[in-house]
Amino acid sequence: MKKISAVLLCTLLFITGCVQKSTEEEVLQNADTEQETSIVPSYQLSDENYRMILPYKTSQARGVIVNQLANRVDIDEMEQGLQRLSKEVFSPSDFYFQEGQYLTSGRIYDWIDGLNPEVETGSDEDTFRDNPRYLSHILEQNYLKHNDDGTVQIAGMSIGIALKSVYRFQTEIGGPYYYENISEEDMLAQGDRIAEAVVEEIRQEEGLADIPIMVALYREAEQASPVPGNFVARANVPGGSNSISDWEDVDEENILFPSAEGREKYYDDHEIVTSFGNEIAQFFPNYVGLIGEGFYVNGELQKLTIEVPIEFYGKAEVMGFTQYAYGLVQDMFSNYYDLEINITSSNQAESLIYRNAGDETPTVHIFH
Known part of the structure; x- marks a missing residue:
């Protein structure tokens, strides 16, 4: 008991040590919306964590990921993993984090419908197996920078593309479920196609033509898996570019x-x-x-x-x-x-x- 009490004391000291005061609270003007004023809290958990701007803004596609990813562990891993990969491109010491503010729920659903194969209702089992729906979700994260004039604006974006490892389907409503395994090779080929289409459309959004974009492909786990899937590839798209030239393997796995x-x-x-x-x-x-x-x-x-x-x-x-x-x-x-x-x-x-x-x-x- 004494041992545990001593450790609990260490817990308090540890937590206190992790919360760091970096600067006084900053008041910032959003360069993209002149009427909007934001603040940055003066404390952050550690140098490895992004500072966030208040008032906190939730994603424009809030809730879509819950509807699209069947496994709760995949939801958490995709969100946290994309931020983890982003740190290598958008350093927490230079960028603030914000949930995606550009891709709306409607646009995400349009992409999911339009970038997946279309199979007519009532098609036979072989048709469904030959045309699996690869794409489950597209996750946006924004990375903002503090300008010299006291304003803050988006300076980078990360896009996570969730792709299935197993396609579950029904040939008729109320009928049995069938399962089709998707190889990583096929998934990567489809992920490349989908990523190109997504980046090209993002570049048409006002203010996003010249920012760097990091794109990462996430391979989902099976629906009933107790552990999540993992990111398998990523690419950096320079500002002003619409194309993805080189994919880098991401060697991560959850076992x-x-x-x-x-x-x-x-x-x-x-x-x-x-x-x-x-x-x-x-x-x-x-x-x-x-x-x-x-x-x-x-x-x-x-x-x-x-x-x-x-x-x-x-x-x-x-x-x-x-x-x-x-x-x-x-x-x-x-x-x-x-x-x-x-x-x-x-x-x-x-x-x-x-x-x-x-x-x-x-x-x-x-x-x-």
Whole structure:
């Protein structure tokens, strides 16, 4: 108990240290809308996070991604992953982040309808299989810069294009669902075609003809997958250009543990997660299993997230379990990657253990 209390104190110190005051609160005029005044908060979570302009503006296509991506984990990964890739093009030290303000819901839906193959209602199964709907969604993010005259305006844009790995379809309303696997090769070819059409139309929008655009292709996971898909390719389109000349591979993947794929690709990590579960099972009879997700870049583990669902019958049991898990983390897991262990019961968060890459000791929080 004393150990956990000490760690909770470290949590407060850690959070306090992460929030950084960069400058005094700035009042900015939007260069594109003369009547609109914005402010930039004087605090940011860290140098790795974008500062955002207030009042906060939600996307012009708000809600479309929820309707178009069937898997909740894909929604989160696509939004966060596109921002992560954008940092390599639009540095958080130079740009402010804003949700997409140019592509409306109507335009997104028009693209989804117009850039996918059209199959007539009542067509046979083979026709549907030969003409899969590749495109699910197009996500826009804006990156703004502060001008010398105190104004702020868009200076870059990122576009994420979500493409299916499995096409699910019905040949008749109310009929059975059929599934057609889409190879990554076919998906990339279609993604290139779709990206060219999207960039060409974006360039026709007032104020967007000369800004750089980063385009990234996202390969969705299967609908029932417990882990998300990943970005597979990206390209930088210079200001004034309508064409995409070179695609760069993005070597990212999200791996489920334990799983046959995890065991085959990342055996050592798979065995550590499995051993962690086995250790817990020896001492806690209410343990039913765990779900681990490893995020890899260029084959190197960047973050390991583990969810441990277990039935508790009192807070003392939560404390005891968390303390035991904390000790296992210290003994079993390396510290070269971010680690997050969520302990839950009946879909309720009970406690959290996390450790940032490079830290010697984990941080613990027990929810009350």
